[in-house]
Amino acid sequence: MYKKIERLFDNEQIEELLALTKNTKDPYLMFYYLAGLMQIGEYNIALSYITEHQMELYNFDAPQLIFGHVDILMELGELDQALNILKQYEDFPYFSLETNEMIATLGEKVQKRRKEKVEERQLDLKEIERRFFSHNHDLVLSALAYVEKYYDEAYIFILQKVLLNHPSESLKSYVLYILKSNNHDGIVQINKFGVITKVNPAKLFIPHNTAAQKAVFTEIKRISDLDDDVNFPTVINDLVKNHIFTIYPQNYEKKDVFLLGQIFNIFALMISGRPVLLPEYFDEKNLDINEFDTLFHKYHFDDFFEKADN
Numbered sequence: 001m002y003k004k005i006e007r008l009f010d011n012e013q014i015e016e017l018l019a020l021t022k023n024t025k026d027p028y029l030m031f032y033y034l035a036g037l038m039q040i041g042e043y044n045i046a047l048s049y050i051t052e053h054q055m056e057l058y059n060f061d062a063p064q065l066i067f068g069h070v071d072i073l074m075e076l077g078e079l080d081q082a083l084n085i086l087k088q089y090e091d092f093p094y095f096s097l098e099t100n101e102m103i104a105t106l107g108e109k110v111q112k113r114r115k116e117k118v119e120e121r122q123l124d125l126k127e128i129e130r131r132f133f134s135h136n137h138d139l140v141l142s143a144l145a146y147v148e149k150y151y152d153e154a155y156i157f158i159l160q161k162v163l164l165n166h167p168s169e170s171l172k173s174y175v176l177y178i179l180k181s182n183n184h185d186g187i188v189q190i191n192k193f194g195v196i197t198k199v200n201p202a203k204l205f206i207p208h209n210t211a212a213q214k215a216v217f218t219e220i221k222r223i224s225d226l227d228d229d230v231n232f233p234t235v236i237n238d239l240v241k242n243h244i245f246t247i248y249p250q251n252y253e254k255k256d257v258f259l260l261g262q263i264f265n266i267f268a269l270m271i272s273g274r275p276v277l278l279p280e281y282f283d284e285k286n287l288d289i290n291e292f293d294t295l296f297h298k299y300h301f302d303d304f305f306e307k308a309d310n
Contacts, residue, residue, distance in 0.1 A: 005032050014039050027060030034068060043072045058092060063102040070106045079114040083107065129158045132166065144174060151182045163190040169303065173207075173248035180204045192250070193300050199249055207244050212252040216240060219261035229272060236268035246304050259295050262287060267305065 008017040014036045021033035030053060037046040050057065050069055057065040066089050073082035086103050123131075123146050131143035147155055162175050169192060176190060179201035187198050207213075220240060224233040243264075252260060262285060266276050282289055296302065 002028065005029060009035065009039075012039070025056075027056055030057060031061065031064060031068075038068065038072060038075075043076050046072050062089075062092070062096065062099045066099065066102050066106065070110065074110065074113065079110055082110045083114075086110070125154065125158060128155065129161065132158065132162050140168075140171065144171065144178075147175075148178050148181075151178060153184070156184070156186075156188075160188055163188055164196070165191070169193065169300075170242070170246045173245050176201055176204070176249060177207060177245075180206070190249070192247070193303055197249075204249050205251060207248050208241065210251050212254045212257065213244060215254055215257045216252055216260050216264075219257050220264055223261055223265050229274075232268065232272060235272055236264055239264055239268050239271070243299070243301075243304055247300055250299070252299070256295055256298075259287070259291060260299070263292070263296065263301060267301075 005017060005021060008014075008020070009032060017036045018033060021029045021036070024030055024033065034046055034049055034057070037043075037049065046068075050065070050072075054065070066086070069085055070082045073079070073085065086107050089099070089103055092099075123143075128143050128146065131139040131146075134140055134143075147159070159175050159179065163172050166172055166175075172190060172192065176188075176199070179188065183202045185200065185202040187200055189196055189198050208217075217237070217240065220236050221233070224236055227233075266278070266281065269276050278289075281287070282292070
């Protein structure tokens with residue numbers, strides 16, 4: 001019987017497992033019944049089952065029961081109840097060293113998640129601004145993630161400061177994209193590469209989705225198909241995606257697609273450890289160095305690659 005139940009669990013045949021173990025009095029199989037309920041997300045039924053059979057399960061394998069009980073409560077987001085349950089288990093009989101260690105470890109885990117949850121939902125405007133302009137990369141990203149998840153028009157004042165004053169061009173672009181995603185229909189100012197412009201996020205295009213940008217992706221696919229390096233398509237695609245976000249809200253022009261492909265090809269080769277001798281490359285591809293230089297500055301590749309190197 002044990003092997004059959006184990007096989008059912010391993011093969012994710014949960015309904016059959018539950019039918020066979022629902023009324024069992026064998027603690028070993030009772031744990032499998034409980035695991036089956038958790039596997040299919042029936043957390044409330046699992047909690048009721050634990051309440052009904054708590055002592056049998058505890059006496060058979062206390063650490064396993066405590067871990068499962070707390071895990072269920074965390075899945076349900078009942079973090080305070082999870083802490084209360086751990087305190088209750090501390091007063092249970094037959095207290096072993098293993099049980100003690102389990103309770104301590106789970107207590108730390110629940111407290112950490114509880115702290116994260118509180119911080120996640122209670123960042124005030126001052127803290128959001130502090131994080132955005134922190135020199136700590138992780139704090140900056142946490143502010144960005146928070147604003148994206150809990151977007152509110154009350155954040156506009158802070159986001160306007162970021163758009164004008166933050167040193168990261170790509171961060172400013174992503175903030176603008178968040179405003180676009182939330183259909184912010186109002187004028188904001190953005191400082192891109194030292195030039196301040198006014199834009200209405202609701203009326204902007206979606207990055208990676210314009211006709212010209214799609215044409216660039218088609219062009220770099222053509223270039224990638226001619227390259228023998230299996231990693232090259234990933235390198236050059238990532239380069240284009242990052243560049244699009246770095247210069248947003250600027251868009252490509254269709255007339256520049258071919259030469260943009262050549263620029264991305266040159267730098268993807270360099271990133272891949274295959275440096276290019278530019279004079280020979282220009283001769284081979286019959287490229288005009290002046291057109292190349294014009295496009296290089298037009299789309300801010302100088303700043304883009306300088307930031308990538310740092």
